[in-house]
């Protein structure tokens with residue numbers, strides 16, 4: 001099974017991809033994770049990507065396409081996978097189609113996660129983390145508030161908001177998402193690959209929908 005997850009930031013597609021990959025033994029390919037790791041390691045690609053990540057803009061297509069092509073060139077090339085966050089533009093989708101074709105692979109389906117912008121802003125901008133490396137507890141102003149506002153329950157450290165969880169950054173990421181997704185979705189609709197999934201509800205609710213949709217696609221390999 002080779003599936004592409006498309007959805008706005010904060011729609012939970014990363015969580016769903018993790019669950020699905022654990023359950024069905026698929027490779028979980030998240031370009032966001034790969035890019036964050038290269039920023040953390042300060043590789044040349046990471047240094048190039050950093051200003052885009054911190055401001056919620058897309059890293060240039062050729063950089064991300066090259067990164068994905070490298071993953072598929074490796075001896076451990078994934079045969080069955082969930083793409084989480086790639087392709088994200090029409091140009092990336094075209095490049096990805098070509099690359100898969102060269103490897104004799106095709107896409108089984110594209111799952112489009114749907115969730116309204118205001119719900120996303122509320123979900124993401126509420127996240128705060130404890131920056132103490134030995135603690136790293138996470139909080140949410142609505143769902144899991146700390147006992148003392150702004151302080152970690154476990155170690156008392158002042159909580160921080162990740163740069164890409166700030167409301168301004170989230171709204172920019174949503175704008176970027178809407179601008180780029182239309183062409184991408186049209187591209188895959190033309191191939192009759194798109195299936196829509198509501199991303200509202202609990203993780204289990206959404207997971208059940210995902211599995212149901214995938215069951216109706218081609219048999220799993």
Ligand code: AMP
Pocket residue numbers: 009031032033035052053054056057058059060061064084085086087088092173
């Ligand atoms: P994500 O964790 O998927 O939301 O990605 C975090 C950030 O990484 C995005 O806001 C972009 O700056 C960058 N990024 C991840 N995937 C891509 C992609 N396919 N194309 C361009 N930029 C990407």
